[in-house]
Amino acid sequence: MNGWAAPGHREIAMPTGVLTVRTDAGAYPLDSLLGFGARANARRGFLFVSKVLGKHWPSRPAMMRELHDALAGQLPAALPGPVVFIALAETAIGLGQGVFESHLRRHPEAEALFLHTTRYRIDGVPTVEFAEPHSHAPRQFLHLPADPALHQLFMRARSLVLVDDEASTGTTFRNLAAACRSLNPALAHVHLATLTDFMGAQAGEALSAGIGLPVTQGAALHGSFTFAAGASFPETAPAQVVGAAGGVAVGGAFGRAGLARPLAIPAAVVDALAAGIAPGETVLVLGTGEFMHPPFLLAHALAGAGIDAVVQSTTRSPILEWGAIGSRLAFADNYGEGIANYLYNVRPGQYAHVLICHETPADDALRDLARQLGGRLLHFRSEDTIEGALP
Numbered sequence: 001m002n003g004w005a006a007p008g009h010r011e012i013a014m015p016t017g018v019l020t021v022r023t024d025a026g027a028y029p030l031d032s033l034l035g036f037g038a039r040a041n042a043r044r045g046f047l048f049v050s051k052v053l054g055k056h057w058p059s060r061p062a063m064m065r066e067l068h069d070a071l072a073g074q075l076p077a078a079l080p081g082p083v084v085f086i087a088l089a090e091t092a093i094g095l096g097q098g099v100f101e102s103h104l105r106r107h108p109e110a111e112a113l114f115l116h117t118t119r120y121r122i123d124g125v126p127t128v129e130f131a132e133p134h135s136h137a138p139r140q141f142l143h144l145p146a147d148p149a150l151h152q153l154f155m156r157a158r159s160l161v162l163v164d165d166e167a168s169t170g171t172t173f174r175n176l177a178a179a180c181r182s183l184n185p186a187l188a189h190v191h192l193a194t195l196t197d198f199m200g201a202q203a204g205e206a207l208s209a210g211i212g213l214p215v216t217q218g219a220a221l222h223g224s225f226t227f228a229a230g231a232s233f234p235e236t237a238p239a240q241v242v243g244a245a246g247g248v249a250v251g252g253a254f255g256r257a258g259l260a261r262p263l264a265i266p267a268a269v270v271d272a273l274a275a276g277i278a279p280g281e282t283v284l285v286l287g288t289g290e291f292m293h294p295p296f297l298l299a300h301a302l303a304g305a306g307i308d309a310v311v312q313s314t315t316r317s318p319i320l321e322w323g324a325i326g327s328r329l330a331f332a333d334n335y336g337e338g339i340a341n342y343l344y345n346v347r348p349g350q351y352a353h354v355l356i357c358h359e360t361p362a363d364d365a366l367r368d369l370a371r372q373l374g375g376r377l378l379h380f381r382s383e384d385t386i387e388g389a390l391p
Contacts, residue, residue, distance in 0.1 A: 005029035014038040015322055016045030017230035021198075023223035027070070033195060033221055035324025039317075045229055047317075049324035050165055050195060054296055055091050056317075056325065056344045058284060058310040061300035067220055068098030071163075071193045072106060074218030080158035080188055082111035086176065087255075088164045089117045089140060090315065094292035096163030097255055099193055101262040113153045116255045117142050117176070118290060119316075120335065123249055125257060128183065130175040142179065145258030153260060159189045167194045167219070170207050177211045189214050196221045248336040248360045253382055254294060263297060269389045270301040273355065277307055281352035286375065287313035288334055288358040288366070289341070294380055295357040314343050314369070329372060332365035334358060341365075348373055 005026055012019045016038045023030050037047040037056070051057045052067050085103070087096020093116045100114040117140045121127055127141040145151045160180055162173050170192075177190050190213050197203075197219035208215040250256065254263065277283060283302060287295035292313045299311035314331075316339050321328045329343040354375035358366055362377055370377050379387040 005032075012036045012046075012323075014046060015231060015320060016040075018228045019046045019225060020227075021223060021225045023221060026221055028220045030221065030223075037325045038320040038322045040320060041318075044227075046227055047319055048166055048196060049319075050091075052195065053091060053165055054094055054287070054292065054299075054311040055165075055313050055315060056319065058312045058345060061296055061303050061309065061311055064094075064098065064296060064311070065102075065300060067195065068095070068102040070220055071095075071099045071195075071218055072102035074193065075103065075161065075191055076189075076216050079161075079191065082113065082153055082157045083159045083161055084154055084157040084180070085112060085114045085161045085163060086142065086180075087114070087116040088162070088172065088176070089119055090290045090292075090313075091317075092164045093255065093290055094287075094296050094313070095165060095195065096193075097259075097263075097293040098296065099161070099163055100259075104262055111153065111156075112260065113145070113150060113157065114255055114259045115142065115145070115154075115257075116290070118250070118256050120250045120256075120290075122252050122256060125252065128179045130172075130179045140176075142176070143252060143256050143258075144183070146252065147258060150258040150260060154258070155184050156186070157184060158186060159191065160187055161191045161193055163193045165195050167192060167197045167199050167203075167217075168225070170199055170203055170210075173207065174210045177213070181212070187213065189216070191215070192217045194219045196223070198223055198225050200224055248334070248363075250290075250335070251359065254291065254359060254380070263294060263383055265294065265297045265301050266384055266386070269386050270298070270305065272390050273298075274302060274305045274307060277302075277353055281308070282350075283307055283309040283353045283355065284346065284351040284373075285309055285311045286343070286346075286354055286356045286373075287311070288356065288360070289314055289316065291357060291359040291380070294383075295355075298355070298357065312343070312346065314341050316341055318342065319344060331369045331372065334360050334363060334365040334369075336360075336363075343369075343373075346373070 008023045010021045035049045037049045085100040285299035299309045302309040354373045356375045
């Protein structure tokens with residue numbers, strides 16, 4: 001995106017209170033990056049609804065790739081390696097993996113490891129637990145790489161790049177950095193990469209003191225906000241049930257257990273899907289829950305073939321139908337925890353094709369979602385094996 005946005009001030013009256021946002025001058029105007037939503041959450045009654053994450057809003061893969069490159073370009077030139085990139089679940093998983101892959105494109109010889117935090121446990125793999133206090137699902141887990149070479153890469157890392165969609169208090173970053181330092185005392189630098197940084201100009205010094213390491217920050221938008229809570233709404237059901245009976249076992253192939261290389265969608269899969277899309281037809285590539293980056297890669301590849309494709313993901317985050325949330329579909333949880341899942345700003349029949357990408361086996365929840373949207377299920381059993389994609 002070209003141009004330079006002037007500083008701004010916005011006051012948003014919402015059902016749960018009044019949000020005041022101040023933004024600094026920068027490359028991206030506020031409205032190009034986000035809108036505003038309201039949550040029935042006693043901890044935090046508002047939500048910044050990103051337009052470039054592919055989570056609560058259908059997003060253009062080209063714009064998402066541009067933001068990945070912009071954030072990767074803000075990493076310090078002298079960042080000591082190896083570097084561990086950690087994306088925070090669930091919203092920033094795709095963002096973090098995109099920034100990691102952009103870094104590898106810039107520095108193909110660099111030693112770098114990608115991990116993402118998760119709300120789920122992988123059976124038999126050690127985890128580190130930490131808290132994200134303002135979240136509706138506050139418990140998160142970081143799995144240590146099971147592969148010996150990736151585990152050693154984590155233990156040799158000198159820099160930690162933490163990626164989230166938004167920074168406000170910095171508490172989650174401090175908690176996660178402390179957990180990583182307890183495992184790897186050799187860490188020497190922490191860099192925060194966010195789309196929106198609302199922590200303020202002095203936050204880096206405070207975080208550096210709290211973490212005990214030098215901290216640098218990069219963001220597409222800097223500013224601050226205040227929120228005056230108003231009417232209270234009944235709390236929705238919990239968005240996290242750790243260890244629920246009947247939960248689906250999750251794997252680590254797409255980032256939970258570590259990756260040291262970019263992912264790719266097989267060309268045969270892209271060609272086969274593109275062959276079934278007529279000129280001018282619209283396509284939604286829909287990820288499910290924490291499974292976000294492979295759907296982005298698929299949407300980016302389809303867009304590169306001249307197809308009008310956007311990408312989005314379902315979520316367990318309950319948001320009110322207001323403001324930037326124009327519609328809401330609710331359906332069962334394909335991860336088996338019995339938690340309501342949602343899809344925002346997508347109406348049945350809106351897209352000619354809906355490609356539902358999932359890492360869990362097809363079940364009644366996914367089949368019901370496909371029925372609601374007229375969608376096609378694509379089960380990513382691995383990076384190279386995608387059931388339902390080929391004729």
